[in-house]
Amino acid sequence: MKRPVYRALGALSVLLGVIGAFLPLLPTTPFLILAAWFFARSHPEWEARLLVHPQAGPAILAWRDHRAIPRVAKLAATVMLGISVLGSAFMLPSPWCYAPAAFAAGVLGWMWSRPSV
Structure with a gap:
């Protein structure tokens, strides 16, 4: 039951992150960090895609590893x-x-x- 909810929340977080790339008051990286957290619990392949992304991946890993x-x-x-x-x-x-x-x-x-x- 949790997996579909986490997957939907992860997709919503990615969508908000993409929108945030164009709207100054909506941050991109925190939404992508949140998406990686949701995907780690529901869809490891999508989490892996976020972690290897050239722009988003290093920021997500820096937050995970060192806050x-x-x-x-x-x-x-x-x-x-x-x-x-x-x-x-x-x-x-x-x-x-x-x-x-x-x-x-x-x-x-x-x-x-x-x-x-």
């Missing part, structure tokens, strides 16, 4: 979140324009507290 985030990913996330915060500051009405900045501050604080590889 670390690659420095280049931290820098990219910082830039993308900064762009999103600036854009929302001009587009959203007050007080909603402060919500993305608060979210970004929390995410960036947590992310930069993790080890780098």
Whole structure:
């Protein structure tokens, strides 16, 4: 019973990760890490495909092995979140324009507290 649910959640996580590659506030790598976790329990072949992927694989393995985030990913996330915060500051009405900045501050604080590889 768990395998089909895990497989569906893994596929949904991959879909959200792909969408996140194009939307600045939706992160890609955490969804792919989650997908690998679900696939490890339901579909090992799909997990293996994620682990050998040239872009996603090293980040997933760094998180699994060391709970670390690659420095280049931290820098990219910082830039993308900064762009999103600036854009929302001009587009959203007050007080909603402060919500993305608060979210970004929390995410960036947590992310930069993790080890780098």
